[in-house]
Amino acid sequence: NAGVTQTPKFRILKIGQSMTLQCTQDMNHNYMYWYRQDPGMGLKLIYYSVGAGITDKGEVPNGYNVSRSTTEDFPLRLELAAPSQTSVYFCASRVDTAGNTIYFGEGSWLTVV
Amino acid sequence: GQQVMQIPQYQHVQEGEDFTTYCNSSTTLSNIQWYKQRPGGHPVFLIQLVKSGEVKKQKRLTFQFGEAKKNSSLHITATQTTDVGTYFCAGTRTGNQFYFGTGTSLTVIP
Numbered sequence: 001n002a003g004v005t006q007t008p009k010f011r012i013l014k015i016g017q018s019m020t021l022q023c024t025q026d027m028n029h030n031y032m033y034w035y036r037q038d039p040g041m042g043l044k045l046i047y048y049s050v051g052a053g054i055t056d057k058g059e060v061p062n063g064y065n066v067s068r069s070t071t072e073d074f075p076l077r078l079e080l081a082a083p084s085q086t087s088v089y090f091c092a093s094r095v096d097t098a099g100n101t102i103y104f105g106e107g108s109w110l111t112v113v
Numbered sequence: 114g115q116q117v118m119q120i121p122q123y124q125h126v127q128e129g130e131d132f133t134t135y136c137n138s139s140t141t142l143s144n145i146q147w148y149k150q151r152p153g154g155h156p157v158f159l160i161q162l163v164k165s166g167e168v169k170k171q172k173r174l175t176f177q178f179g180e181a182k183k184n185s186s187l188h189i190t191a192t193q194t195t196d197v198g199t200y201f202c203a204g205t206r207t208g209n210q211f212y213f214g215t216g217t218s219l220t221v222i223p
Contacts, residue, residue, distance in 0.1 A: 042213035100161040107155050
């Protein structure tokens with residue numbers, strides 16, 4: 001049981017470059033989330049999805065885009081990377097609002113230089 | 114926007130001492146969750162509290178949800194070195210968006 005899988009684990013981007021962080025879950029969860037965590041800080045919600053075809057903004061959506069074409073996949077797109085986007089990114093999933101546990105991926109460390 | 118504050122930011126304890134972290138929300142929450150994150154790791158779900166005044170225990174960990182559903186606490190009795198990590202609370206009003214606190218980093222000195 002793989003759970004929530006994120007790729008890549010580490011990436012260095014140049015300012016202005018674009019990239020996609022991939023997230024896949026094999027638990028048939030409806031809810032999926034993208035968080036970012038800056039050093040020594042808590043997690044900030046970027047985007048979330050309550051099901052295939054449905055996405056919504058979180059606290060810090062600027063500079064990011066998401067899509068949810070399938071239940072399993074929830075990619076996060078950075079269009080024009082900026083140094084302020086240097087962070088650790090976590091994808092997470094949950095079966096629905098009745099489900100207690102949110103399962104996190106292992107994180108993607110992104111540095112923008 | 115909704116804010117979830119957590120104190121203290123850091124706590125150093127001798128092994129065997131107790132530890133408590135507190136979480137306070139600017140708004141009434143529908144439920145609150147607690148997570149543990151080891152250095153370099155990802156958050157791991159510990160528990161969810163839903164009812165006003167609810168108290169739940171997991172071995173040496175005691176979780177409490179305030180009567181007004183705006184604050185919560187996590188208490189660890191007789192800390193062990195395996196308790197090292199950062200403890201986060203995360204609250205929600207709707208069940209969709211969880212707002213994380215800034216976390217309390219626990220260091221246990223053997």
